[in-house]
Every structure is written in C-alpha cells, then in structure tokens.
Amino acid sequence: MLFVSNPFLFLFLPVAVIGYQLLSRFGRNAMLAWLTATSLFFYGYWNPAYLILLCGSIAMNFLFSLRLVENRPEASRSRWLTIAIIANLGLLAYFKYLFPVLNFMHRYRVLPHSFVDVMLPLGISFFTFTQIAYLIDLRQDVAKPQGILPYSVFVTLFPHLIAGPIIHPRELMPQLEQGRIGPIRSDNLALGLTWFILGMGKKILIADRLAPLPDLLYAHPHEAGVATAWLGAICYNFQLYFDFSGYSDMALGLARIFGIEFPINFHSPYKSQGFIEFWGRWHMTLSRYINAYLFTPIVQGIQGWRAVRGLKNNRATVLTLPGFASLVATPTLLTMFLAGVWHGAGLQFLCFGVLHGIYLTINHAWRLLTPEGSRLHRKVPPAFMVMLTFLGFIVTEVFFRADRVHDAVYVLGTLIGLHHGPGFHGFQYLAELPSTSSFLGDAAKTTAAICCCFFIVWALPNTQEMLDQIPHDQVRLPSILPQLRWRISMVWSFGVAALFCISLLLLDGKARFLYFQF
C-alpha cells in the first residue's frame, strides 16, 4: 500500500489512527499490538504471501536475539551473531541478487538456461538492515533486549517499513516504553499531518509531474538530442529529490501522528558543497548505517592489517599517497561499491556506487590538501562547489536511472554533445506526455519548471526547518525561514488543506516511490 494511494489515505490511515486512539485506553501492550497488526496489514495488502517472509524474518531474528543477550558466553554470542548475519544476508541475496546474477551469467553463456526472477519483496533491504543493526547492537551491548511486541513494532512500524528511514534501536525503543507511548495528542496530529501533506505535495505536485520526461528519455535514449538529454537528466535529479524527500517527510509525519519521532533522513542535499557533505544530507539514515556497519569496520580492518605489518595509521600517514590509498581511498571505494550493489543487481548500480566512491575520495583528498581557511578554499566560491556537486550527481544519476550501462553511457555522450539527435521539440515521444505534465512538451516551460525546482532546493528552507524540527544552529542562513516557519494558525491550516486538496486531485494511482524498488 502506497502512502499516496486512496486505500491508504481514506481507509487504512483513518482506521489505524482511530483504532490506536481507542485502544490507547487499554495500555501499552494494546497500542503496540495494534501498531503491529496494522503494520502487518499494510505490508500484506501488497502481497499477502510475503507476510510469511516478513513474519518469518521477525521470528528468526527475535530468536537470534535471545542468543545474544548479555548473560551468555562471549564466544557463543559472536558465533550466533555471525550465523544471524549470514542468514539475513542469505535471505536478501536470494530475493535480490541470486536470479539477476544467474540470468546475467546466462546472457554471457556461462549458464545454459535462464531463470524466472522471483518478485522482490517490498522493503526487504530495509527490514533486513534494521534487524541486523539490532542484533549487532545487542551483541555490542549497545541495545537492550526487547520483548516480541516492541521488537515487532520496531521492525514493522508502517511509516518506515518499506523504504526507511533506517531506525536505530536506541532511537525507537525508548519511545515504546511504558510512560512514553500514549494516546494521540492534538499537537502531534497537527504537526504530523502537516509534515505528511508537505511531503505528499513534493511527491505528487513536483516529482510525479516531472517524471514523464525522464521516463521518455530513458525509454528512448538513442533518439534524444542534447537539449532533451539535459532537460530529462535534470528533471530526473529533481524527480528523485522530491520523490524521496517527499517520502521521508511523509514517513516522519506519519510516525509523529502516533507521537513517535523518527530521525531526519533528508536535509537539503542539493545545498551541499561536496560529496562528503552530500552523503551527510541525502538518505541520512542509510549513510549513517553504512558508516557504522560497513565503512568503520572496513577502516578498522585495514588499520589492523597495517598495524600487524608495522605500518602507521596516524594523520601524517594519511597525507602520504600510500597512506591515503590504503586508509581513505580503499575503504571509501569499497564501501560505495557495496552501497551501489545494495541498490540493485545491475551493472549500472555498480557504476553509480563506484562513481560516488571516486567523488568521495577526491573530496577527501581536497579536504586534506586544502585545510579549512586555505588560500584555495577562499578562491573557490561556495556556489561553484554547490554547482559542481550537483553536476557530479547528475552523472551518477544517469547510471542510477538507465536500464543498462550502455544506455547510460549513450545518454552521457549525448549530454556532452557526442551524439546529434533532434532538437527538443523533434523528440517524437513528447506526444506521449500525460495531460497533467503537458508543460514538459515545451522546452521553455520545462526550463521554467526546472528553475522553480532550483529555487526551492537552493533558496527555500527545507521541511524540517519550516516545521522547527531541527536545532536552530543547523538552519542555513541567510534564509527567509522566519516568514515560512510553521505555526498552528488558520492561515497555515487552510494553506495545508489547499495543498492536500490539490495533491489529491493530481493523485495518480500508477505512481510509485523510486526507492520502493530497493
């Protein structure tokens, strides 16, 4: 069930909220049971058969968690953690990678016959990663063991089940404890609804309106000219941005309706002045996860390997070429390679990951060579850095969006003028644009729409800034935030109601969230 679908908006959500409020009279367990039941229904609505997988995964990991509690021998805990991680990754590998890899091998004649892909269970990466994090934290005594009910809520809570944010046990578990969880409060309802509708507006009014042009470009990459390729590629960057930040806003808003606070997942990434900063602002909970459970262990492994060989690991070593290669470039490239693989089994995702690894490595080198306050820093204006980061991201997104590496390379060639296709209006497939995105059929209107998007992402405060949900020292200045800051007033109420109304009228039953495929 999608957040932007009629069954969710008009049936599921009202029932979930009213039921929760009624059951809140019966205490914590009733509320947790209701949240679990509604979340399972939410998941099963898509494909009831995969409920077995989700419930099986929860049961399996809960049983593993019992083997990881503090009073057991250390060796046994480590062994069980290894088994648990292998089991989880095995499940993920089966559904996400096995058949695409086998078919890839068949295409290159390594295997004699092809295989029918299994359907990728929705959100399998997210609920697998969430549970692995819990088990690791339990093994490291960072998390406390939980009962089956709070554990089920932690894994399945519908606002984050399908596409994150990836929640850390220490963020959610305390909120489910007696005394913290409670009936729905009107201020949380007001904030949560507003947050949800702002996200819905981003998704429906911007992302879905821009989507048809990239869809056409990547369906017919060899027939697009330079202008079409540029406009299509930039539109895709904004589609992805508003799609995923809209989803994140909706997830955070939904959780807040129930009084639950999720971590911020999106913090104006297109305002970043480099890729290190970018990954601190884009899909922040995934970055955090990768950082904690992939990058850091890899760095520690390399440091250990170097220490055994008598090599130093200090800052001065990082400034040498071999030290940089071993302590920065290798773990960064390896981490981003794996992050690329996480996005999917295609080679294009691998290119996406490796490109980001290269960008991050260059960014790290730049930081090391030009420390804060250096002459070069002063010479390069921040606007240039922001623009360079955006352009770099466009290149990676071409791989991310294209169906094949060959298509991505072709589109990149068109972007730099290697292929001469027709002018924008000569792109014959523009006739297929839906009426709700007909402006995309005109180059000037598309450019104007893109300028509006640039204005929104570069000049306006982001949702959580407007809603006053981040510390004030993180708000970027100068800003027109004081004029846009949300407050409980009738002006805001009618404004949000109007946004909700227009979003509903442009709701497209066929629209999907881009990150749902992962």
Place this chain on the structure above:
Amino acid sequence: MSPSQTSTVANSDDASAPQPGRAWLYVLPILLVPVVLVLTAWFVLPTEWFRMRSGNTYLANLGYGTKLHGRTCDILIYGDSSGMAGIDPLLLEQQTGLKACNIAEGVGVPEVVHLMPVDDFLAHNARPRFLLFYFSPFNFNMFNDHWNDDLINSGEGISYLIEHESTGFALRTLLKHPTSYLSWVESGLRLVLLHGMGKPYSPDIFKLRDETGGRFVFPNKPRPACDPSTAYRALPDLAFLSYMRAHYATGGTQVIVDAAPTPDCDPNLAYYREHVIPYVDNKPYLTLPISEFSNFGRAHPNDTGMPKVTAMVATQINALAHSGGDN
C-alpha cells in the same frame, strides 16, 4: 564519508505546546478536505455541466440510451466501446431493412451497472426484435465486480450509476467499491480543475450519436501495429452469458451475443478462439488487418473496418430473420 548524526527532533518542548483546542481547530479543515471532495464529486460529476467541460468525448456522450424515449428499434445494440464504435446502425438498417439503435457504452458502464442501460431503454421504448450484446472478447465477465479505475473506465459507470439509478442503489454499490469511487472523485475533479474554466463542448456533441443512430465515431487514423500485450485475456463468465440469453429472450426478442473482431496480429487471438468463441454467436470469428482499426485508445474498428463488422452483424440478423427461429 561521514554522515551527519542529526537525529530526531529538536524542539518538541511540552511547555510551549499549543492548547489542544487550537490544534484540533487547525486539523479540522485538513480532515474535511476528503469529505468536501467526495460530496462535491457526488453532485458535480454526474451533471451535464461537468461532462460538457470534461474534455472527454466519451463522458460527454454518456447515457445516450437514456435519452431515447418512445422509439421503435427493431435491432438494439448494447455492449462496450467496441460496439459503440464498430457497428453503424444506419448501415445495418440498409443491409437488413430493420431500424437499428446502438446504445453501447464505454466498458466502465457495463462494468459498474452491468446491463441496466438495456433495462432503462426497455422501460421507455418498444421491445426490439433483435437484441445484440456485443463485447470485446475479454469483456464477457461484467458480473465479476472487478472495476478498472482508469479514468475512462469505471468513472463513466459511476457517473451513469449516480445519474440514472436510485440514490440508495448507487450508495450501496459504491460502498462496495470505495476506492473506485475515490479514484473517480479525484480524476473527475482533476478534469474540472484542468478544463472547468475552459470552453465547453458545443451542444452539437450530443447530436453526434443521434446523427449516426448511436454509433460513436472515433478518430479514423489507422493503427500502425498490434499491441504485443497479452494482458487482455479473461475467461468468459458463463453466468453472464446465460443471463443475457435467458433474461432478454422474451416478448418476441431474439438475443444475439457476439465477440468483437480483433486484429489478425493480436497475440491473444488463439486464446480467444479457444476460450471465448465457443460461447458466442459470431462463428466463424472475424479478424481484420490492424490497419482497419483506429489508432485511438483500445483497438476499435475505423471507417475501413467498421463496414465489415456491420456487414457481419447484418448477415447474422438476416439469417435469423429469414429462418424465424430462436437462437
């Protein structure tokens, strides 16, 4: 890579929390939005005002059969859009010598109200000698209660339901399909948003079907190639077929049930021949070259294909008329 550790929330300060009354007042207009939309749609979408401004010629011509009163039609044609576009009553009249009326509707209407347009017609007009039910081969399952929520599908049927059937029946039916109604609310009101302030259709659009005896004329451009999709496959519902034959074959009316011809390159053709054609009356099953279908919407016969389809129906009716027997 050093992700920011910005975590949850910041400023949820209970001391500065607003008064609950104000917060409830704040959410009220937001919660009322769906209610207002649903009610607005109920009253606006089934009106002529809306249909004239919908930008959709299908909708503008909805319920053609209900506008006919006191007519004597020897041949009555009802079915989905294949029937609307594929059979020319005037040509049929020339070839059979019998007065023909085509009250077929887009598939959304039979999907939602099944055969009610026929009942509505019979309530105000003379019984025909021949009643032809004419559907695309994958649409012989109109009793299955599966509604297609695309704009020009169940939306038409819902509009027909609200406008022409009793309020109680409409409410009961829509309560069984709340999400379809909501889809129609959204897509219908979206049309109001897009076209409401624009120029309405000319009233001549209503004469369109009158002038053709009920045939709905589609753009004539030939279809270049067959749709490779095999999605258009559905087994016929024998209960639906039996009902059409049994319920209406009274008072001197002979019932004919035909499957609309498909392009000869249709990948579903073998499926239709095996699973559908044994249950319908137009045997041997007619197929046409793809160029004889219109390149608009689903494959409907264009001005080249339509005379062949009409001739096929005329042949069936002439045979029945001369034999004088039951079908």
